[in-house]
Amino acid sequence: MKFATKALHAGIEPDPSTGAIMTPIFQTSTYVQDGPGIHKGYEYARTHNPTRDALENNIAALENAKFGRCFASGMSATETVIKTLRPGDEVISTGDLYGGSFRLFTQIFEAFGIKFTFVDMRDPQKVEEIINEETKLIWVETPTNPLLNIIDIEKISAIAHKHGAKVAVDNTFASPYLQNPLNQGADIVMHSVTKYIAGHSDVIMGFLGTNDPEIDNAFGFIQNSSGAVPGPQDCFLVLRGIKTLHLRMQRHCENGEVIANYLRNHPNVEKVYWPGFEDHPNHDIAKKQMNGFGGMISFMQKEDTIEQAESTLSKFKLFSLAESLGGVESLVGHPSGMTHASIPKEKRIVGGLTDSLIRLSVGIEDVDDLIADLKQAIE
Known part of the structure; x- marks a missing residue:
């Protein structure tokens, strides 16, 4: 399917119980089980919600990702990526960076022993010069906020993978319509869904997509354990916004x-x-x-x-x-x-x-x- 068709149909099916063409808002906190552990795929709404599932599948399709996870905000999505690291790990990040990401990196996660280095990634050679065996992640923003700097995702990904590091791309400024980082070699794509994807200034939400099942399993564990998940009403609004x-x-x-x-x-x-x-x-x-x-x-x-x-x-x-x-x-x-x-x-x-x-x-x-x-x- 091409993009416009995926925006309307990918991951979305009419409601089997009523035929409703719009995904229902499953406004529930829990689900009745036939017996302990015997259920219809849903136990507790922090872990899974049918409205959220439909949205995660829809955005993942737009990003050509096999897996997708939605979060309560773009920052909670970003935080989830950093939570996969351990003390002593190093992150190389874009010099021109959203202020909230810079604050999260330097004022919260540096205190837990994760090192962040900021470099002008417009020249990939500058990344090559500082990457080392402790570098586990390269965090890319392109176009950057607010100077609209452009970073070559393919070249940065090649450098990272040569050294055993992962690449995450904040794709918020471009949206999946203009750019698909996973196609360029990135391991993770992040969105502040709040922005272009939702598009109507009425929702706060984040998203992570990947084609790596191990990365997705880690994200799913953190998503469920930390609980920074969006509510079904917000997921419904984003599903509606994506159609245009x-x-x-x-x-x-x-x-x-x-x-x-x-x-x-x-x-x-x-x-x-x-x-x-x-x-x-x-x-x-x-x-x-x-x-x-x-x-x-x-x-x-x-x-x-x-x-x-x-x-x-x-x-x-x-x-x-x-x-x-x-x-x-x-x-x-x-x-x-x-x-x-x-x-x-x-x-x-x-x-x-x-x-x-x-x-x-x-x-x-x-x-x-x-x-x-x-x-x-x-x-």
Whole structure:
């Protein structure tokens, strides 16, 4: 099946008891058993829920994964990957990284003896130079948040596997519609389902997919033991949102391209970060491993000050000032003061994240209205 068909049908069957075409919301905490251990495949809802099962199978199909697990948030999914490691293990991670991931790695898991090293992965040779026998995982974000850096998943995976390490890719910015990391050699794909997959700013959820049964068994054990699972109502909402994922992503990409070019030609804008530009670093890699360039854009104005950024942010009318991304409505954010505030300023600056950077999540509104809003806010 092609993507659009999988979005509507993969892993989903009409309800056998009623014929309902939509997966029912199984709002239950437990299941009646015919005898001790004799049941219909369901014992307790933390372990399994039919609505969640359908969603896990559906997202796994979109990522060309044999196995999928859903979690209460993107961070709980990320945490599950790190929980498979042990004290003394080392992780190499992207230099330009979502602030919540950086906080989880450095402020929680480093205390348990796991070492994290951050490097600019746009050049795979930099990973080759520091990987060692203690490296068990390479954590990749591509495109990165918020500078839209592009990392060659295939090359990073080859380096990791040569040294016996696994590769996990945060695929949130691209969505399964634009990129499938497992096809490029990654071992694990992670999503903040909250963003493009759910797409309507009404759910918090995470996902992990893999083709390795041992990895999936480890994820399943942690998912059940730690209990950070989504409820059936949220799973139902995501299943509904996925049915239009391909349509939404097409509009996100179309609007993103128009707005990226508008900003680049604006006299008050100094720099625009969008992987669709031919001179964007690793643009050729983006063309190779992605099916489009997405609706995420970051930019800096010529007056490169936090005061100018705050002034511009206060003027938006259609773009809502809020954290998160990937919803049908357009959002604008200030990474250094919002999503990446947990990263020390000196580390942000080294990575290129200045206090004046503004990040856009371009929605699916009429692009002319979005351009008009940008125009009045910037000028």
